[in-house]
Amino acid sequence: MNPKQCYLGGICFVLILAAVSGGETQDNESSRYKLASSQPAGRWEEALLTGNGNMGAMVFGRPYDETIVVNHCELYLPKGSREIVQDFAAFMPEFKSAGLKAGVNGPAVVHKMMQARTTQTIVPTDPFHPAFLLSLKMENQGDKPHAYQRIQNLANGEVAVRWSDTLGDWQRKLFVSRPENVMVLHLSGPKGKVGCMLSLGIEHELVQPDIVAAEGWLSAHTTYTKGKGGYDSLLRVINTGGDIICQNGTIQVSGADQILVLMQVCPWKTPLRPEQSEAWAYAVGHPDFSSGAKTHLIADMKRDLRRVSMSYEVLFAPHARAHGALFNRVSLDLKAEAGRVTSSESLLKEAVQAQTMSPALMERVYDGCRYLMICSTGARPANLQGIWTGTWKPAWSGDYTLDSNLQLEVQSLLSCNLPELMSSYFDLIETWLPDCRLNARKFYGCRGAMSNARASNTCLLLHWDPWPGEQAISCLGWLAHFFYDYYLFTGDTAFLAERVVPLLQEVVLFYEDLLAGTEDETGHYRFFISYSPEHRLYANATFDVAVAKAMLTYLIEASSVLDLEPTQVAHWQTLLDKMPAYLINAGGELQEWSWPGTPEDYNQRHHSHFLPLYQFNEFDPIKTPVLWKANARAFDQKVLHWLHNTVNSNSNHITHGMANLGQCAARLGRGDIVQEVLTRFATKQYLYPSFMMSYWPDLKGFGMDPVGTLPDIVNNSLIYAWGGVVDLLPALPDAWPTGSIQGILARGQLKIETLAWDRPAGELTLSLNSGTRQTLMLRLPPSWIITAVGVTGDAEAEKVTGTANHCQLKIEKNKPTELTLSFAESR
Known part of the structure; x- marks a missing residue:
């Protein structure tokens, strides 16, 4: 086992703590790519963050009594719950009959019948937890520190803490290497004055750590007391000069010129008895428990740590290149040159005072979100916490919540030109499939x-x-959408055939069996099991109907690419034709439940019945104008009764609802609401110093939902592609009159090299590359009129007769194309 191999298996990493005089890496990035704070974190939520996707670090930044929370993407605390799925299969005919008889109230009736047949209570998910808290108590302290600053460098993933005192100047720097899976902490200060005590904090009643300090090694063999395994931690402390003492589970270094601490964390698993758990991950027959699987890894870890380079510079250079290769793919320019020299801390204060988000802050937030996405995506996708928690009891267990949240966490990866980071998401969903089949x-x-x-x-x-x-029967279908979306962005037909279609078929099989025999007098299915996420229980939730229709539509579309069996395609079309129709109420608004007479409640945080609009692209202003308009009217009611509700908004404007609303606004061309939602994140204090966000205003909670979605809202406001149609500047906020975006991806195998606009001048330039030869229909906002078209490269462009805002573009495969449009606005 070596550190690189641990990236894919039991994740491990190395921390190097070096204390030297001088030799620090020069800062050559502008303030635009830095987040700064003038004071240490007062609580873990305020820590600065970094990571390589497999591990994360939370840096408090306290000069003399530092805490660094070390996180690991696979650590979920077993609670000892009995994990046995209720066996209701034999009762389903009875449930179905009663549910259909109850009509619109079918789901509520069936839910009560299920409750009556079991004594089961809700089984919480195992919560995400820290690996440990690294305590670093400095030996030498001057007077009160001054010239203090914490900095999170978005461009290279380095976090730095700097201060001065009467002894001299001090600095700690930390990054988590992507190529080597190494965490590196570098401390510099006055020569011969560097000393500290290091200890591990692993404190919870459901873990049993065995911590040993001897001969420069500090190890912790941590066992989960309720089963499922545990994890091993190892630190090797090497001092250059000075003295080292190992005692009582701690290591003390005094008077050194340099200190190196190599740290490694590797999880291990043990199976559970079948009567305790049916989870495939802990079944005796799981491949993880094949012969040779170890449950005590410290000896191997010691061997590996001796091979790791101990030079900060040697490790940092390739990491900075790897991190930068991801981060620098995309750039948003809102012509905010003056604000780029202002610190993030000052920009946030200005936003609160002025109650608006400046273009400079918008650029910084956009980049900050992309940074956190990159840092928290590795062997697993980001969870509710990203990859960071300073508590053993995070909200909602810090788990993967599948009725909207995981979808938000990964929402921006494709459009932000990070398609390879979706691989861990696909792997995770597929590892759950044995459990899902059992369900x-x-x-x-x-x-x-x-x-x-x-x-x-x-x-x-x-x-x-x-x-x-x-x-909540449609969570897996919504998750499966991103498999198909990956194909639309990349054109990877092998992925479509080998991973997308098989998953879609399993989802569709479930719907087919569940809905069999539920047809009404018109031949349409009735969803007697149905749930509009975290809202009321009525039949035919538009959410369920939309997901089922999307799965079938994707299979039918895939058949034309892969030449699937015609009888299968005909069968899927039959199932699709039997789906309930969407309904529009007397006010002209899309109903949340596709059942006549159901009431609407617009003061609700979820926006799940808008999925046909902003996620599945089923609604379009040209192809489905009636449903598009109905969705727009329902959206207006959401804005009025939830977003603009200052008295009793459901869940106090929680960020996942704000993110969903922003997605809808971008799709509907509502740049005013896009700007309002994005601005609120800053003016209502959702942003921590790291630009991780809180769940609620005034920095309450800690969650990844809006972080994973905000860049996609921006991207979709500027350009949106689906089915050969490309909307240009569909929801451009008035606050961004000029600007450009570079490097993003769009569906249809499109890479947007540059999209630049000057709205006052009526000019737009689009430079793009296509992975396939195709003809695109380009659309400007409805009130804009194209006055001139120009194109370079092997492409053809012309205005579309009979329309004022449409342009047709014919492009060749892998041939760079630049399109220029002149336009006027009809107010």
């Missing part, structure tokens, strides 16, 4: 697969009663 078979008596509403160590259907999580 479908045992709970519902159906073929195919369906997920729990929440997951961490398992995706078994356990999170229900009294909360109706068992009714």
Whole structure:
């Protein structure tokens, strides 16, 4: 086992703590790519953040009594719950009959029947937890520190803490190497004055750490007391000059010129008895428990740590290149040159005072979100916490919540030109499939697969009663959407055939069996099991209908690419034709439940019935104008009764709802609401110094949802592509009259090299490259009129007769093309 191999298996890493005089890396990035704070963190949520996707670090930045929280993407605390799925298969005919008889109230009736047949209570997910807290107590302290600054460098992933005192100047720097899977902490200060005590904090009643300090090594063999394994931690402390003492589980270094601390963390698993858990991840037959699997890794870790380079500079250079290669793919320029020299701390203060988000802050937030996405995506996708937690009891377990949140966490990866970072998401969903198949078979008596509403160590259907999580039947389908979306962005037909279609088929099989025999007098299915996420229980939730239709539509579209069996395609079309129609209420608004007479409640944080608009692209102003308009009217009601509700907004404008609303606004061309949502994140104090966001205003909570979605909202406001149609500047906020964006991706195998606009001058330039030969229909906003068209390269462009804002562009495969448009606005 070596550190590079641990990137893919049991994740491990190395921390180097070096204390030297001078030799620090020169800062040559502008303030634009830095987040700064003039004081240490007062609580863990305020820590600066970095990571390589497999591990994360939270740096408090206290000069003399430092805490660095070390996180690991695979650490979820086993609570000892009984993980056995309820066997309801034999009762499904009875449930279905009663649910259909109850009509619109079918889901509520079935939920109560299920409750009556079991004594089960809701089984919480195993919570995400820290690996440990590294305590670093400095030996030598001057007077009160001054000239203090914490800096998070977005461009290279380095976090630095600097201060001065009567002894001299001090600095700590930390990064987490992507190429080497190494965490490196460098401390510089006055020569011969560098000393500290290092200790590990691993404190919880459900873990049992065995911490030993001897001969420069500090190890912790940590066992989960409720089973499922544990993890090993190892530190090797090497001093240059001075003295080192190992005692009582700590290591003390005094009077050194340099200190190196190599640290490694590797999780290990143990199986559970079948009567304790049906989770595939802990079944005896799982490949993880094949012969040779170890549960005590410290000896191997010691051997590996001796091979690791101990030079900060040697390790930093390739990491900076690897991190920068991801971060620098995309650039947003809102012509905010003057504000780029202002610190992020000052920009945030200005936003609160002025109650507006400046273009400079918008650029910084956009980059900050991309940074956090990169740092928290590795062997697993980001969870509710990203990859960071300073508590053993994070909100909602810090898990993967599957009825909207995981979708938000990965939302921007494709458009931000990070398609390879989706691989861990795909792998994770596929590792859950054995659990999902068991859920479908045992709970519902159906073929195919369906997920729990929440997951961490398992995706078994356990999170229900009294909360109706068992009714959340469409989470897996929504998750599967991103498999198909990856194909649309990349054109990878092998991925489509080998991973997308098989998953879609399993999701569709579940719907087919569940809905069999539910046809009404018109031949349409009735969703007697249905749930509009975290809202009311009524039949035919538009959310469920939309997801089922999307899965079938994707399969039918894939068939034309892969030449699938015609009888299969005909069968899928039959199922699609039997889906309930979307309904529009008397006010002209899209209904949240596709059942006549159901009431609407617009003061609600979820926006799930808008999925046909902003996620699945089923609604279009030209192809489906009636439904598009109905969705727009329902959106207006959401804005009025939720976003603009200052008295009792549902869940106090929680960020996942704000992110969903921003997605809808971008799709509907509502640049005013895009700007309002983005501005609120700053003016209502959702942003921590690291630009991680809180769940609620005034820095309450800590969550990744808006971080993973905000860049995509910006991208979609500037350019949006689907099915050969490209909307240019569809929801451009008035606050961005001129600007450009570079390097983003769009569906249809399009790379947007540059999109630049000057709205006052009526000029737009689009430079793009296509992975396939195609004809695109370009659309400006409805009130804009194209006055001139120009094109360079092997392409043809012309205005479309009969329209004022449409332009047709014919482009060749892998041939750079530049299009220029002149336009006027009709007010």
